Amino acid sequence: MPTPLYVLEDVARPCDDVRQKEFTEKVKDIGIVLYDGFSLLAAGMLAEALHIANELQSESSANPFKYRVNLISARGGTVSCSSSMSVLTEQPSAREIDRFDTLFVAGGSGVARASADSDLIELLRRLCAKSVTITAIGNGHMLLSAAGVRQCDRHSMMHDIYAGMSTPTVPEHDPDQALMSSLALLKKDLGSELAVRVADCVGSGAAGSLAGDFQDRYATTLAEKVCSSARWLVQNCAKPISVVDAARMASMSERNFVRLFKREIGVTPSRYLLRARLDLTCKLLVSSELPVDKIARSTGLSNGERLSKLFRKEFSMSPTEFRTNSRRNE
Incomplete structure (x- = not known):
């Protein structure tokens, strides 16, 4: 039986032309760096939060704004997550690297092996050279360390989210970190009110508890x-x-x-x-x-x-x- 192919919503295909950004609405390209053994739950949480933000934004034609999620890998094609499901990714060319505004590096059980992948490390270095905002999810920071990248951007973007919240430390689980990272991005781009609305749409469990913390903080x-x-x-x-x-x-x-x-x-x-x-x-x-x-x-x-x-x-x-x-x- 062939390995199932998992496709996230609102994900740009590798054949997407950079010129598609020239829409009447503003498009912001978000990259999620993947590799064999990445955490599917964390990547899915990021994509889902941005998808919800797109839907909420589409309700008001006065402020068109769309996130376009791009799944990136060192060689493109299919990449298997830690649960053996596969997703379709792209290998950005030198010209396409310029289009990414924000980059997330997924964590997962395969991060140690990925840290030794010279092609992936070189891709991260080229992406970082373009001064994109980079945030590691979970143990994804190991990849940034291997590439010699400091996470200054991540600290500044996340500071307002965690300050004063009832959760005293950064969430331990990758999906929870992914949620809070996406809310930080939404707050910076679109304001805390829309970020709260997105948090309200997130499901129950630990993620829901974190979303509640976010809502309480920004309601105040x-x-x-x-x-x-x-x-x-x-x-x-x-x-x-x-x-x-x-x-x-x-x-x-x-x-x-x-x-x-x-x-x-x-x-x-x-x-x-x-x-x-x-x-x-x-x-x-x-x-x-x-x-x-x-x-x-x-x-x-x-x-x-x-x-x-x-x-x-x-x-x-x-x-x-x-x-x-x-x-x-x-």
């Missing part, structure tokens, strides 16, 4: 960003700012910012900004002799007419009546 980060933006709205309410400006300061889309702000603060950011402006207006009415129209302009409320309408709606009195009543009660 998003809440902190929203609270920070609320303070920014108060501090700048007298200026001609808008919700769009606040969303930009928080590095979020306006839609997501409004949703998260309302969830964390209890009101929409536009309502929060209005309250801040009215609060500042009340203070100026009591503490100064400035005319209502000037106060309105200096607190971001346009003019006296608009301010008067807002006051009657919010306080059932005019700004002048508010000033008089407040001073009388002092």
Whole structure:
């Protein structure tokens, strides 16, 4: 019986032309370096996470972005994993090496034998010479050591993922490391919110636990960003700012910012900004002799007419009546 051929989703075939990157959508080529005896579970976890990210991105035509996973080996053709299943790989030419943005080196039971493969070691050196970001999964670091490659990129990309998480150390199992490495890449490229959505789609077990850690960590980060933006709205309410400006300061889309702000603060950011402006207006009415129209302009409320309408709606009195009543009660 012939050895089964296992094909991962969203994997570019060896015959793919580099010119395929010239799509209307942005394409980012990801390479996974394989060899006989690699861990299929880890490689599959990487490919699955990026496949899910592609699907989530396709839901919004406003931000087209696609990862293209390339399975790479020293000689191309079929490569057998540690469980004896085979996958189809490509041997990138010197011209094609330039297209890879990020590289993952799989771990597995065959890593010691692969470390002695001069063709594979030379391929890694050529890939590294192109300054791609390289991350080893599991004992894949042995291959990088054999090639004389330092993992500076891996440390910097993974730092934000593990910092502050309930999991105190790097996950021990290859699939778990693959998951967290893919989430780190997604967070860097597309933001923590999409990375959390991908984590939410991952199955149960140890991987699900790690995904939960990631979600908890970045749910906290998003809440902190929203609270920070609320303070920014108060501090700048007298200026001609808008919700769009606040969303930009928080590095979020306006839609997501409004949703998260309302969830964390209890009101929409536009309502929060209005309250801040009215609060500042009340203070100026009591503490100064400035005319209502000037106060309105200096607190971001346009003019006296608009301010008067807002006051009657919010306080059932005019700004002048508010000033008089407040001073009388002092």
